Amino acid sequence: MSQTGSDPRRPPIPTPPDSPQSTTSHQSRHSTISRRSHSHTSDRDRRLTTLESELRQSNLTRDRLVRDRDHLDLQVHQLRSNIRDMEAFQHGQRNEITRLETEISTLTHAMGDDPEDLHTQELQLRTERNDFERHAIxxxxxxxxxxxxxxRLRLEAVQDGDEIRDLQAQICSLERETDDARSESATALASYNRISSSLTRAQPDRGRDPSPSSSTRLIQAHRDRALADLALAQANLTQVTSDRDRSFKQLAQATEDRERALVDRDSALRLRDHAVAERDQVRLDLLTETARTAQLDDDLEVVRQELQERGRCRISRWPTTNSPSCAIWLRAI
Known part of the structure; x- marks a missing residue:
C-alpha cells in the first residue's frame, strides 16, 4: 500500500467523496505533520552536526593527551637514568671518601713529612663535590x-571529562527528540490508516458512480501526501536512530579512550612519585656526604696544622735556619 501511494507515475484510484469536515480535518492534520516533521528534522541535523564536531574535538584532545603522556613517560625514564648515574657517582665518591679517611688515619698515626699529597687530595675531593652539585642542578x-x-595533564583530563558529560547530556536530549519523532510518525500512520479506512468504506459506491468527482480526487491527493509524510517521517526516524547509535558508539569509544588515558596518567604519576622519592633519597645521601666531606675537611685541616707544628718544632731544634736542608723543609711545608 505504501509503494502504491508514494509512486507519482501511477494514476490515483477513484474513490467516492468524503464529507467537507473530514476533508478540512485531513488538510489541517497533514500541514501540521509536515511542518513538525521538517522542523524536527532540521533541528536534529544541526544538533547531530554539532555533536559530531565536539566528538571529533574530544578525540583530538585525547590524542594530544596520549602524546603528552608518552612524552612524560620518556622524561620519567630519562630522570630515572640520571638518578642511577648520580647514585653510581655517589657510590664512587663514598669509596673515595673512605679511602681518604683511611689515608688520613694512616697519616695521623705516621705523621708523614710531606703534606702536599693531602692538600692535592683535598682539592680533588672538593672538585668532585662541585661537579656532583652541577650534575644535580x-x-x-x-x-x-x-x-x-x-x-597540566591532570587539568586536561578534568576538562575532557566535563566535555564528555556535556556530550552525554546532548545525546539524552537527542533521544527525547527521537521519541518525539516516533510519536509523530505514529500520528501520521494513524492519519493514513483513517484515510485508507474512509476510502475502503467508500468502495461499494464506486460501481454506481464510475466517474471520479473532485472530492474523491482531493481525498486521494490527501492520502498521497499523508503517505509521503509518513515515508518522510519513517526515513527521518531511521536516520535519527542511526545517528544516535553512531553517536553512542563514538561516545563509548571516547569514554574508553579517556579512561585508558587516565590509567596511563596514573601510572606515569606513580613512576614520577617513585622518581621523586629516589631523588629525595639521593639528595639526603648527598647532604650526608656533604657533611662527611666537611668533617673530612676539618680533619685535613687538623692534620695540616699538626704537620706544620711538627715542622716548626723540628726547625726550632736546628742550629741555623739558613742551611739548605732547612730551606728545603720550609719549601715542603
Missing part, C-alpha cells in the same frame, strides 16, 4: 618540569 630542573606536566 639539571636533574632538579627536570623534576620541576615533570611536576608541571603532571599538573
Amino acid at each position: 639539571p636533574a632538579r630542573e627536570d623534576f620541576h618540569n615533570a611536576e608541571a606536566d603532571r599538573d
Whole structure:
C-alpha cells in the first residue's frame, strides 16, 4: 500500500467523496505533520552536526593527551637514568671518601713529612663535590618540569571529562527528540490508516458512480501526501536512530579512550612519585656526604696544622735556619 501511494507515475484510484469536515480535518492534520516533521528534522541535523564536531574535538584532545603522556613517560625514564648515574657517582665518591679517611688515619698515626699529597687530595675531593652539585642542578630542573606536566595533564583530563558529560547530556536530549519523532510518525500512520479506512468504506459506491468527482480526487491527493509524510517521517526516524547509535558508539569509544588515558596518567604519576622519592633519597645521601666531606675537611685541616707544628718544632731544634736542608723543609711545608 505504501509503494502504491508514494509512486507519482501511477494514476490515483477513484474513490467516492468524503464529507467537507473530514476533508478540512485531513488538510489541517497533514500541514501540521509536515511542518513538525521538517522542523524536527532540521533541528536534529544541526544538533547531530554539532555533536559530531565536539566528538571529533574530544578525540583530538585525547590524542594530544596520549602524546603528552608518552612524552612524560620518556622524561620519567630519562630522570630515572640520571638518578642511577648520580647514585653510581655517589657510590664512587663514598669509596673515595673512605679511602681518604683511611689515608688520613694512616697519616695521623705516621705523621708523614710531606703534606702536599693531602692538600692535592683535598682539592680533588672538593672538585668532585662541585661537579656532583652541577650534575644535580639539571636533574632538579627536570623534576620541576615533570611536576608541571603532571599538573597540566591532570587539568586536561578534568576538562575532557566535563566535555564528555556535556556530550552525554546532548545525546539524552537527542533521544527525547527521537521519541518525539516516533510519536509523530505514529500520528501520521494513524492519519493514513483513517484515510485508507474512509476510502475502503467508500468502495461499494464506486460501481454506481464510475466517474471520479473532485472530492474523491482531493481525498486521494490527501492520502498521497499523508503517505509521503509518513515515508518522510519513517526515513527521518531511521536516520535519527542511526545517528544516535553512531553517536553512542563514538561516545563509548571516547569514554574508553579517556579512561585508558587516565590509567596511563596514573601510572606515569606513580613512576614520577617513585622518581621523586629516589631523588629525595639521593639528595639526603648527598647532604650526608656533604657533611662527611666537611668533617673530612676539618680533619685535613687538623692534620695540616699538626704537620706544620711538627715542622716548626723540628726547625726550632736546628742550629741555623739558613742551611739548605732547612730551606728545603720550609719549601715542603
